[in-house]
Amino acid sequence: MSSGSSQTRRERLEEREGVIVSAAYDEFLEHGFDGARMAKIARRAGLAEGTLYLYFRNKNALVGAVVGRFYEVLTQSAGKGVLERESTTDRLGFLVEHHLNSCIAEWSILELVVPVYWRIREYRDSDFIGFNRTYSAIFDRIIRDGVSRGELRGDLPIHFMRDLFFGTLEHSIRTYLVHGQSTDDTQSVDQIASQITSMILPALGINPPPDEAATPQLEFITQRLEAVVERLDKSPLDR
Amino acid sequence: MSSGSSQTRRERLEEREGVIVSAAYDEFLEHGFDGARMAKIARRAGLAEGTLYLYFRNKNALVGAVVGRFYEVLTQSAGKGVLERESTTDRLGFLVEHHLNSCIAEWSILELVVPVYWRIREYRDSDFIGFNRTYSAIFDRIIRDGVSRGELRGDLPIHFMRDLFFGTLEHSIRTYLVHGQSTDDTQSVDQIASQITSMILPALGINPPPDEAATPQLEFITQRLEAVVERLDKSPLDR
DNA sequence: CAGTATAAATGAGTCCAGCTCATATTTCTT
């Protein structure tokens, strides 16, 4: 293998692969999994249909590549953001916001993952399980850190926390896209993030620091008290 | 229209429809959405393939019917169980356990929903949105009740709580099916339920009852108050 | 009850999209 030409060859292949993935990305983005046509992806990439199958075993593998790209970016930026923060609260808050923003922005790509994600057998030996592990490792690190600092509850296997965290986020994103988005009373994503965070933190064992927890109750009690007083006032004589 | 025969006709149609849905249920259960064959469903139902399309527009509509049946049972049993319990904690705990058990048992059917569930546009005008609303209304009632009793935080739009609740559960079910199930250290579903509940309750504003700092006092005060109110309510005599 | 209109059922055939494979083209080696 002469060094110069061999490298060029390899480079060409990798470039072609990149072109295909980009074409697939566009097509999936536009039409979703079922709507996307292999023929059209080939055309977009400037290749014959058969050529796609030299690079990817089938349509699913192609999705895998597209999704992998998304996860790579997601994981990297999330990791960076977490590193820049110190406190557990800040880190979790950031991760909520980051996840929310990223997933909403690239929803069409995520739609590709979900079905596989839920077909257990298929999922188990897909690439996705790996992407996911890498990504959620960021969350795990935050948690382990928080537990060792005594800021988070440590009495629960970490996977429960993971499920609460990502499960809540995914559902919230769905709700946002199904309802929120269209109407006028739309909250900003950041507002949503902070409200979600305010549920997640106590779930993980951080008692809502200053007033948030105690005040509503106090307020409630006060209200009840006032009601009682009022009622008593209206019947002042007895007792 | 002669009453006798017309009724018989309608009945026949409805019965056939039932037969088809049952056949579809079995086929989907066995092979999943993609693996299920319309031809085979027809055969199972003892009909010609074309006949299916007189009853259901397409494969998706058939899935809708199957899933609808599942939701009907789910909603009914959940509603019943909730009615039998008084305290917010008990109710939520029950709902967690019930949802977990039901969904794990009929996972194959749920797999049919999820992909639609996440294709926003498609979901918006599917039947599923209705099933879901009816089902989650049970949760909503528990929450509203709990808030008005002052046991849950009322500062958050309810849909956030819904997303946390069902999002966490769905993710947990997935995790259970992907990992838990097979290995030896499998926890019982009930154990899992209680651990999940221990995260969800604080998220919704119920401070983990026994040991946490200021709560005993608040609780004590609240109890006294309730007692007073109750006494007032029950003794209309004084005035 | 015969005759006719309408509803329901049938399954051979269409359509379409993912994938294959025999053939053609390019690239590398000597």
Added chain:
DNA sequence: AAGAAATATGAGCTGGACTCATTTATACTG
């Protein structure tokens, strides 16, 4: 330059959802 190996091609195969012209069952009428 020639042969070998690697790539690329697209016509055609396949399998499955769905359609539609035709047949069969059911209801209605005089």
